[in-house]
Amino acid sequence: MNLLAMDYLLPGAAGAAQDTDAAAAAIRAHLRCEPEPPVRLRRRFFDSFEWSLYRAGAALEEVVTDQHRELLWQDLSNYGAILARQATAAEPGLIDDLPPGPVQERVAPLLGVRRLLPMAVLSGSRQTLRVLNDDDKTVARIWLEEMRVEADGGRSSVPLPARLRLAGVRGYTHETETAAHRLKTVLGLEPAHAPLYLEAFAAAGRRPGGYSSKLDYRLDPAQPAEAATRTILLDLLSTLEANIDGTRRNLDPEFLHDLRVATRRTRSALSQIKGVLPQAVVDDFKARFAWLQQVTGPVRDLDVYLLDFPQLKAELPPSLRDDLDPLRDWLAAHYDAEQQALARALEGERFKTLLRDWRAFLEAPERNGATDAQTPIKAVADKRIRRMVKRVREEGRAITDASPPEDLHELRKSCKKLRYLMEFFQSLYPADDIKGLIKQTKVLLDNLGRFQDLAVQAEHLRETAAAMQREGAAPLDTLLAMGALVSRMLEGQQRARREFARIFAGFDSADNIAGFERLLAAKKRRAAPAEAGA
């Protein structure tokens, strides 16, 4: 069903109403066609917040007219060729909201648990001309469309150049080619170089795939530390801001997750890139971002529970699984209140002032208030990473079988700081070397994270059980099932504890530590080509 389709741009200015009417008249004078009544048309392009479909080279488009509503699955690497289509009556959202069918089948593996969001909305009108043969059989279709990218947030709507699409009908290639030839000679059409999808985003001044929470800075080793630090913090602020609206409207749990990660990284940068920004400023914002981390916590906890619920359930013996359902109902019932509280906080003056003050500070002229503000960033990075490696090793080596959980928690915090430092400063080091070290650090972090998270979850579950009982929302069977879950969690935590020594030994191995030594001594190796080039 992958039909030959060709897109052309009609000559003339974007949005000029006579474009398509004049074109239709000219076409009918030269091709045997049957016009269909013009229709109002809305096109919406959907993707997940992280552009999973676009990253896979595909586009999901919903086309709505008075008569029908359908989903199209397009191949962006082949000029937006339609690979599958399916009728729908439902608002796209989670994968289960889509009716089963060829498009849904293709979206499912890419979307996972994410939600489909409208990334661009186009509206306008379409005239269809059916090209007929002597039997009055349709052998090709010509669509003439005038579309606008609808207003979005602060942006006003943008008209797109009128498009003509010639779509072939299977088995009538020759007729389609003849029609294409006539169209070109009669109308002097130019082929459209980009699929409508890309044109729409370009016109709206947006970039598909534009969002990524991955850290990717290109820092210059010789750059003064303060300027480099501002670059990092400004980028984190942009990521944070990009996730506010989605978090407030609760479009997908990932918005909140990314907002929290950006907050945590900001706090970590503030406290770990020492001696670069004025200390009074650092202390002030550290406290204010700590507040943000705290008000966003409860919804995230519930998100994690609800997302993990099927897995939690599966961990219990089959006979106990259904007993857990009142827990899910209870969590879901409390969710709305927490989400509303979060939305209020994000709309409130305290948060707005925080963002405003923070951006004003980061964008203000440098003030050289701190000792290392003018030190090259590479020197600061080396020092900070070296110190944090040392701290992780010391704290890790001090842990014995008798150590209290708090010690492991402290180690986890140090380890996370090390990871963030390496990620912030990645571009200052040879890529292969630092990637391997980050990976090894993540292995240790995973182990410590499992230990800590399971303890927190078990504690949280205990508190939830108590709260449910107070509210009379917990039948005995549910409490027993929750008890079984707590015990599974604590077992998992003990397993993580038992594995710690082995995993830490991996981090603390001669090889890994030598890797850090080489990394931090790599200055000369990197500087050499730059000197040669100067």
Added chain:
Amino acid sequence: MNIIGVYSIKGGVGKTATTVNLAYLAAEAGHRTLVWDLDPQGAASYFFRIKPRVKGGGRGLLRGKRSPDDAIKGTDFEGLDLLPADFSYRNMDILLEGAKKKPGEQLRRLLKPFVKEYDLVLFDCPPSISLMSENIFRAADALLVPLIPSTLSARTLAQLLDFLKTEDGFGALRVLPFFSMVDAERALHTETIERLSAEHPEILPAVIPLAPEVERMGLHRMPLPAYAPSNAAAGAYRALWDELATAL
């Protein structure tokens, strides 16, 4: 991919109208649909304004000289294609007989490459019980059997069910009869429907009326729900499609 044979031993029971209308409704619901017009008379092809001609004929397809892919034509409706009839199909039994291996499974073999391309294939079958029919039975997941409510129809249904029971390998084939060309004014029709429905619980509840608008499909040369969507008979086909979709 689901394959449905619209089949009856008897002729003139509304097979082609059923095939064409159900195919249209399936495509409208978003199923990528292919009609294979197996009847040399080519009525389904005619309804879609497509010439009943396949280059190389039935022999070309069966001998692998031509791929069905080259013969498939798009209809006027998106998501609905047709593999046209060819006059050579009148000799299909002889051609099938000549197949070196498994003459009863040739249609199934020819459809294999299309498993991913179509969600639904509908055969418009010629009236007979022959090697061609055996091919249809082996390829299809279900047979949709139009019944005119008469004693004779009841007999042919019984014949078909007997045949499927005694021959090997048709155990999984579902038979979904439904009443077609029903004249609600005739007592014989209403009585027969009542009696047969009691005897054969597998008969689908949808009842297709004998309606002038259905006969006019030949003038419009398009599916009934496409030109008369609110006609009662179009509604009956819609009900039949819903029941078929549920049964699948």
